[in-house]
Amino acid sequence: MLSQSRSAVIAGLLWIATGASAFAQPQMTPQPPAVEPAAPAPQATPADPLAAARRISAEEARQAVAKGQAVLVDVRAKESYDREHAKGAISLPLSDLSSRMGELPKDKLVITYCT
Secondary structure, eight states: OOOHHHHHHHHHHHHHHHTTHHHHSOOOOOOOOOOOOOOOOOOSSOSSHHHHSOOOOHHHHHHHHHTTSEEEEEOSOHHHHHHOOOTTOEEOOGGGHHHHGGGSOSSSEEEEEOO
16 A cells, blocks of 8 residues: 555656646546555575585594584584584684684585584
8 A cells, every 4th residue: 555645656646647638537536446465475585594504424524524524603603612622623612703704714524513
């Protein structure tokens, strides 16, 4: 539904478009164009992105890291990482992940873990 001010603008445009002949014709209130409800946009990502995350075994992760095809990222809090972490893993707490994404290599598989 159009707002009153937008309807007034449309009416003004109709008056301008018809010029003086608008005065000779009966005045009609312009009807707003029919607007169909917008279809919901398709979701680009699943409601739960973790559910769509690819899972690999520990052995597959070890092999990919050993071949230089992947980087291992510990997403736990820094304190947990400092106590113990997988060999070669970098610390990137989940709370910092969005602001530090640029630190991750774009040409390698990024393997995250939290246990």
